[in-house]
Amino acid sequence: MLAALTQLLIFQLIGEVIARALELPVPGPVIGMLLLFLALGLRGGPEHELQTTSQNLLQHLSLLFVPAGTGVMVHLHRIADEWLALLVSLLVSTLATLLVTALVMKACQPRPATTGEAP
């Protein structure tokens, strides 16, 4: 577990350095993810330890958003002033994004030739 965690941190570190050195708009961890993805391709897949450590970490991904989410308490006043615009905007936009993304993907999906539909 320790070696796997170290590996994840090293990839994050490389990602941060690249993001800052090249002034990329994408944060370091996302670049680290892409680099690890490429490395896995070269290595032919993750070793067992990396696999289980990642699984454990991702199993409780929700937990990691709790501290930032609790930050809502700092903005309660601003939110109280504009709550209707904020709530309706987030609700409409999130549902619209789900809808549009799923429908566009469904429309673009190549159909397998063997579905046996009548011509």
Place this chain on the structure above:
Amino acid sequence: MTPRLNEIWVYLSASPLLGLTITLLAYQGAFAIYRRTGNNPLANPVLIAVTGLVLLLSLTGTSYQTYFSGAQFVHFLLGPATVALAIPLYQQARRVKAMLLPVLAGLLAGSLTAILSAVAVGRLLGASLPTQLSLAPKSVTTPIAMGIAERIGGIPSLTAVLVIVTGILGAVGARYVFDAINVRDPAIRGFAIGVASHGIGTARAFQVNEQSGAFAALAMGLNGALTALLLPAIAHWLSIV
């Protein structure tokens, strides 16, 4: 409180131990409720844990800063966890390759919808320009969204909150949207949830289906990058119209 208890409280409330412990307790309590409801999206664990923590901190008069000095150790793990998303992604690489066209088309359409619809509705309902600009990056993962908000003239810490609320809304609502339009493919469901509601949506997707989770992770990464590229230009246009 007796003077002695008071002393202990003063000590504890200034140490990171308390913030860290209550974060883990609140989350485990919330997760137990989520499990008991049969993973019902309405019982979202982030929503329940955050509600409980805000109530607790408000009732005890604890500042967010004090709380965060402990909770930051959990927050920090977001970085390595994001890197770890490469593993499920790698395991789905073949499926992703086969779906390259729907993935790219869905990404572009979804990313633009997320930005423009949030700003348009906010503007229609009279939100101020800084609020509109804080809303614009709400569908991408917290660190990217805060960086974008800062660059385009939004309020980064407000964006952080809007991002979390968006994540919860997507995690809660996605199933009903997909069922209503009869989208069954776990890859499409996962990808759409990742575009619309970043890491919180991804977390939900992983709890439902491994393939959905991998596609959600892919969508989260791609949408973060695309929004960071598109939004400065769109924001410039918004500020002048």
